[in-house]
Amino acid sequence: MRRILYTIGFSLVLGSSFSCISSSDEDPLAALLTSPPVVSSVTPQIGTPAQNNLNATYAATEVLIKGENFGVDPVIRFNDIIATISLNTGTELYTKVPDGAFSGFITVSKSGGSCLPNSKTGVNCAGMEYFIDCYTVYNKQYGPEIELKQGSSLSVEFDGQETKAFHTDTLLSSRNLTIGCESTVTVRVFDRSCKATDYVLQNDPIIPFPAGVATQFYVTADSKTCSLVL
Structure with a gap:
């Protein structure tokens, strides 16, 4: 009787051991396939698309995304605009701010995943806020x-x-x-994706600005005191 109980007990323990081994072998693969990517940092978090204005050309800002579980074929988006990945090391993704990008979110989604529009959430999706600053590339040359x-x-x-x-x-x-200015002025106005519109040598110009965004602009004038009203 003791031998029978011992055999049954040994079989239960042995079966349980095999079950644990099988489960542990499957869990890492399942986690790799089903868990979302992780974005731990974005450097820099402020940048600009390429700017090709009348008097200068500026390259798009290079961006480094660090994290894990990116998968073999991730997709980077600036809001809804897909960016090209120049290098994927598994824990680092290298890209540039694409044309048409505007402030909002930079996201990484794994193959088969998706991010909600203008959001950092979704299926197999992760991200951070990202800000477009048209003045970044000018190194504050105008103060x-x-x-x-x-x-x-x-x-x-x-x-x-x-x-x-x-x-x-x-x-x-x-x-x-x-x-309002005693001299003519030249005004350069950037849209949210850093495309510039120039108002050259204008007298007391009135320029429309859109709702929902912060607009960046330059004013060039002679030795005068000018009033700006918004």
Whole structure:
């Protein structure tokens, strides 16, 4: 009787051991296939698409994404715009800010996964916030950006033929920028993807700004004091 009980007990233990081994062999593979990617850092988190303006060309910002579980064929998106991956080491992804990118999220999705529109969540998806700054590549050559808030005005003095950089806050509704100056002015306005529109040698220009974004712009004027009203 003791021998029978011992045999039964040994069989149960042995069967349980085989079951554990089988389970442990399957878990890492299952986790690799079904768990989402992890994005631990994005460097830098501020950049620009390529800029090809009238007087200069600037390359797109190179971006390094670090993390794990990216899979063999991941997809990088800046919001809904797919970016080209130049190198995938398994824990690092190298890319550049694509044309048309705007502030929002940079995401990585595994093959077969998807990210919700303009979001860092979805199926097999991970990401972080990313900010487009058209002035980044200029190395602040026009000094620090001056903020002009909606519904407010500024009085700005220009010394010689000088260019100054400005940005608005995020506008709740579309508004007009009105510039009053004794001399003609040249204004360069960037859209949210850093495409520039130039208003050359204008007298007291009135320039429309869109709602929902913070607009960056430059003003070039002679030795005059100019008023900017938004």
